[in-house]
Amino acid sequence: xxxxxxxxxxxxxxxxxxxxxxxxxxxxxxxxxxxxxxxxxxxxxxxxxxxxxxxxxxxxxxxxxxxxxxxxxxxxxxxxxxxxxxxxxxxxxxxxxxxxxxxxxxxxxxxxxxxxxxxxxxxxxxxxxxxxxxxxxxxxxxxxxxxxxxxxxxxxxxxxxxxxxxxxxxxxxxxxxxxxxxxxxxxxxxxxxxxxxxxxxxxxxxxxxxxxxxxxxxxxxxxxxxxxxxxxxxxxxxxxxxxxxxxxxxxxxxxxxxxxxxxxxxxxxxxxxxxxxxxxxxxxxxxxxxxxxxxxxxxxxxxxxxxxxxxxxxxxxxxxxxxxxxxxxxxxxxxxxxxxxxxxxxxxxxxxxxxxxxxxxxxxxxxxxxxxxxxxxxxxxxxxxxxxxxxxxxxxxxxxxxxxxxxxxxxxxxxxxxxxxxxxxxxxxxxxxxxxxxxxx
Numbered sequence: 001x002x003x004x005x006x007x008x009x010x011x012x013x014x015x016x017x018x019x020x021x022x023x024x025x026x027x028x029x030x031x032x033x034x035x036x037x038x039x040x041x042x043x044x045x046x047x048x049x050x051x052x053x054x055x056x057x058x059x060x061x062x063x064x065x066x067x068x069x070x071x072x073x074x075x076x077x078x079x080x081x082x083x084x085x086x087x088x089x090x091x092x093x094x095x096x097x098x099x100x101x102x103x104x105x106x107x108x109x110x111x112x113x114x115x116x117x118x119x120x121x122x123x124x125x126x127x128x129x130x131x132x133x134x135x136x137x138x139x140x141x142x143x144x145x146x147x148x149x150x151x152x153x154x155x156x157x158x159x160x161x162x163x164x165x166x167x168x169x170x171x172x173x174x175x176x177x178x179x180x181x182x183x184x185x186x187x188x189x190x191x192x193x194x195x196x197x198x199x200x201x202x203x204x205x206x207x208x209x210x211x212x213x214x215x216x217x218x219x220x221x222x223x224x225x226x227x228x229x230x231x232x233x234x235x236x237x238x239x240x241x242x243x244x245x246x247x248x249x250x251x252x253x254x255x256x257x258x259x260x261x262x263x264x265x266x267x268x269x270x271x272x273x274x275x276x277x278x279x280x281x282x283x284x285x286x287x288x289x290x291x292x293x294x295x296x297x298x299x300x301x302x303x304x305x306x307x308x309x310x311x312x313x314x315x316x317x318x319x320x321x322x323x324x325x326x327x328x329x330x331x332x333x334x335x336x337x338x339x340x341x342x343x344x345x346x347x348x349x350x351x352x353x354x355x356x357x358x359x360x361x362x363x364x365x366x367x368x369x370x371x372x373x374x375x376x377x378x379x380x381x382x383x384x385x386x387x388x389x390x391x392x393x394x395x396x397x398x399x400x401x402x403x404x405x406x407x408x409x410x411x412x413x414x415x416x417x418x419x420x421x422x423x424x425x426x427x428x429x430x431x432x433x434x435x436x437x438x439x440x441x
Contacts, residue, residue, distance in 0.1 A: 031125065031202045031324045032297070033258040034118075035191070035245070036316065038087070038206070039238060039292075040080065040134060040159075040213040041281055042264035045273030046235050047292045052273065054228035055235050059243030060262060063296045067260075068305040068343045073293030074366075075266045076314050076335075077357050078282050080159065081136050083265045083313065084208075088117040088137070088148075090317035090328070090336035092357060094428050099360045103138060105162050110138015111148060118317040119149030121326040122204045131155065132190045133183075133208035144171060150206070154190050156183075160210045180217040183210050184234075188241040192248040202324075207245075211238055214270060231271040246296070256299045259323060263313060264291040278402040284363035284375050285402050289356050295343050307342055309349040310366055315339040355424055358382075360431055362424055365417055369397040370410075372417040386421075387436050393417065 044050055048057040049064040050071075076086035081102040082093030088111075093099040096115050103110065111117075119129040131150040137143060139157040146153055154169055160180055167175035167183075191207050211217070212234045219237065226232030242262065249255040267274050267288045269281040279285025291313070295301060314336030321328050322338040341347035356364040361384075363375035371394045374386040385392065393407040393414050407414045424430075 030257055031127070032300070033203050033205075033254055034122065034127075034320050034324070035205045035207065035249075035258060035260040036087075036118075037242065037245070037260065037262045038084075038133070038208045039262075039264040040208070040210055041266065041269045041272065042212055042235065042238075042292065043268030043272035043274050043280070044264075044277065044287075044290045044292050045275030046212075046268065047294075049294070050275055050292055055226050055232045057235065057239040059239045059246065060292075060294060063242070063246060063260070063262065064294045064304075066298065066303050067294055067296035068301050068307065070293040070295070070311055070342075071306060071308045072310040073263065073291055074289040074310070074312050074354055074356070075264070075291050076289075076312055078266050078284070078288035078363075080134075080213075080265045082357065082359075084136055085111060085115075086335075087265070087313045087316055088119070088206075089115050090118075090314050090334045091115070091332070092314070092335050092355070092428060094357060094360050094430065095333070095335075098137070099357055101359065103136060103158060105139070105158065105164065107138075108140055110140060110143025113142065113147065115148075116329045117148045118320055118326075119145075119204060119206065121149070121317070121321060121328070122202075122324060123149045123151070125324055125326050127202050127204045127324070128194075128199060129204045129206075130190070130194055131206045131208065132187045133206075134159065134210050134213075135208070141171070146170065155187065155208065156210055160213055161215060180210070180215070181219050183217070184237055184241050185219065188244055191245055195245070195248045195252050195254055209238060211235075212268075212272065229271070259295065259297040259300070259320070261316065262292065262294045262296075265313075266291065276400045283377065284356065284358055284373050286371065286396075286400075301343055305343075305346060307346060309339075309342045309347070310351060310354050311339045311342060311349060312336060312351070312354055315350075319343075353420060353424075355428075361433065362421060362428070362430060365421055365424070366396070367417065367420065369395055370413055370417065371396055371402065372414070372421065373402070374421065384433050384436050387433070391418065 048061040075083040077083040082099050085093040085098040123129050129150050130152045131145045133155040136158045166173035167178045216230045216234045218233045222233045222237040226236045267281045274287030277286035279287035318336045318338045337350035353367040364373045373392040392405040394402040
């Protein structure tokens with residue numbers, strides 16, 4: 001009887017994802033492999049687990065069922081360069097001088113040499129490090145990813161709509177023009193090669209896909225496959241390749257000691273779904289920042305957990321530092337927080353508030369259920385709403401689409417948020433905006 005009870009208990013633990021497998025126990029003394037998969041301009045609502053109906057994402061849906069899905073994960077910026085700078089350093093891009101707009105081919109600036117990326121942190125801890133895909137943090141020699149902790153680079157220096165466009169292997173252009181239709185597959189092939197390598201050192205793979213940023217490309221087998229046009233086809237191919245990568249981890253035996261995070265650099269652009277959120281890439285509304293976020297670590301994370309704790313992509317670096325015993329820089333502010341307790345234990349957010357930057361300005365703040373928006377665009381004009389006394393206070397529990405402001409009904413909440421805004425502007429060194437003047441007629 002006692003043996004049957006023990007067997008029943010073990011089966012229950014296994015089904016709930018709490019049992020430690022022999023593989024995970026045997027690898028417990030090894031630092032975990034880290035795989036960060038970043039889509040480009042993928043909307044929160046473009047993933048089946050987040051409610052997509054016209055686009056099928058079975059691999060990502062399985063990943064969510066086997067891991068943890070976050071429903072209030074935000075990029076630190078609403079466009080790619082500042083978002084990626086924040087992701088790699090754990091610091092808002094205003095601190096590295098990359099908050100304004102995005103880097104263009106004619107630009108000469110990039111990620112400063114003094115910034116420490118998660119690749120540098122893990123490389124110092126014995127990891128082999130690879131960047132596969134889009135960089136977009138500077139294309140001058142001093143800004144190259146090989147100068148920022150990556151052992152290898154295979155991908156594009158910036159967005160796929162910028163010219164001249166070449167595919168790079170390390171610092172050498174190997175293809176121009178680029179066969180963009182095969183990029184998603186080729187990027188994934190490179191990641192799988194690392195997973196299957198005989199090198200036993202722990203690995204960091206930063207797989208930054210070029211899709212579904214425009215222009216859109218997909219291979220012939222995916223043409224017309226989705227019910228959401230070319231965009232949907234591209235996302236379904238992205239999902240299929242995500243499945244290939246996860247299968248490679250399972251088949252190689254590395255899955256039990258690997259953390260995989262799938263997310264996006266900002267909200268969707270011309271196409272794509274923000275789900276129930278308002279706005280898209282470049283806007284100050286939630287849809288510009290809210291991104292899909294799935295964490296998968298068999299044997300380490302529970303299966304099927306869903307959390308609405310507000311987190312930021314700033315948190316990736318501190319979280320993998322905690323998992324790998326990596327050392328965060330102690331000579332500068334780190335804006336991200338370790339969110340492993342959120343993922344593994346269902347803990348509350350470690351953030352007192354989340355700050356949303358639009359260029360060098362704080363466009364919005366979220367604290368708990370409340371989100372204050374103080375900047376918006378109107379017909380091409382960047383309007384500082386607060387200069388007109390227009391503060392839009394949204395209750396995300398009651399109105400996740402940010403349709404109605406409750407500023408008048410919640411004067412205490414508004415006052416506290418305004419005080420927090422003033423303090424944050426001072427702490428981050430946000431430049432003072434000149435008085436707004438509309439474009440001349």
